[in-house]
Structures are given as structure tokens and as C-alpha cells.
Amino acid sequence: MTKILYNKFDKALISSLPLISFEGRIVVVISQEEASRAVDFLLSQPLLGVDTETRPSFKRGCQYKVSLLQVATEDICFLFRLNHLGLSPAIIRFLEDTTTPKIGLSWHDDLNGLRKLGTFTPGHFIDLQDHVKEIGIEDLSLQKLYANMMGRKISKRQQLSNWERDILDDKQKLYAATDAWACIQLYKELKQLEQTNDYQLIISKEKNETDIP
8 A cells, every 4th residue: 555655744633643652671771781781782683773862951051961872673772871871882882883774863963962972983873864855755853754654653741851860760761762763663664665665745735934925
């Protein structure tokens, strides 16, 4: 069946979609030893989803560093608490790996944030935003992309929570894991559509501000 996609997905429709979230195992990593073992496992996998979280600042001139690096497979997600670990040797080894493809969204921005923690040469990363444009999709947020391509809603309620709190609560952990895992699902769907070309792109008729006479 031909998939219907939109260059711009109507945000008002997202609330009516069924909610999706990661259903696998979530592991919080806070020690160097745990980080090393986790990276060993992750780099043995065929495909990874990645994302970061940063404590939001509500004061002008105050900006926090990246607090969390989440890395997911299809059924397990590791949450590396960078506010405890920093860019440890294991984390740098992961970031510099050139073998395992790591899928992110707006990953260029994430890399800029991670570079504020230390120096590294980025390895094999794929930014979904660079590829969805090739099939005509203009929306670049994770929630809109997932709604458009997968027909499901991803909750963003925890986005502005405190990612530097002593212990992350279950809602934070699920939110972080879902965002990383969702990148894998979007990438697989995108590759399928590129191979089959079995989709129809609907162009929004909404006028931009510059089109208004």
C-alpha cells in the first residue's frame, strides 16, 4: 500500500494519534566501568539510535552542558549520565567509532553540545534531517517526523525537565530512550521508502507569511 506523506504535517492532528514509546530495557550508566562495558556491547550492534538531553535554563545568560547521552538498539537503551561521567575514554571511543552507523536527529547540534565537554573526532553518524529533505519532507522535529512517517505520537512532556537531577525518574528515562529508539525506526522506514519509492507526497496548501499579499 502506498504511504501518504506530507511535506508539512498538521500539528493539530498529532494529539489524535496513538502514543508510542520504547518498550525495551533501559540501563542508566554512571560509572566508568559500566560505560566501557556498555560501549563494547553497543559497538557490536548493526545499527544505533542516538540523542542527547540538556538541563533547560530559564534564566538569560545561563546555559548548561549536555547532561545525558542516550544510545538505543531495537530492544535496549543505555543512558550515559554525562554530568557524572564527562567525556570518559569509553564515551570518546563510542563517539569516534567509524564502523557502527549511529542515527540521530539534528545531530549536528548535539555534536556541538558534546564538543563543549571535550575534544573528539566524530565517527559514523547519520543525521535524519539531512535525508528526509531528499523525499520532500520539510518538518524536521522528531514528533512531527514520527507522526508523518509512522502515524504515531511521541510525547514531549519531559523535554524541559531537569536532566541533572540526582536520580532520573521513570518518565524521564522512558522519554530519553524513546527519542533514541525512534531514530532507528525512522531511518529504517526512510530507507524502505527510498528503495521502493512507494509513497505519495502531499504538498501543504497553507500559505507562508511571505505569500500573503
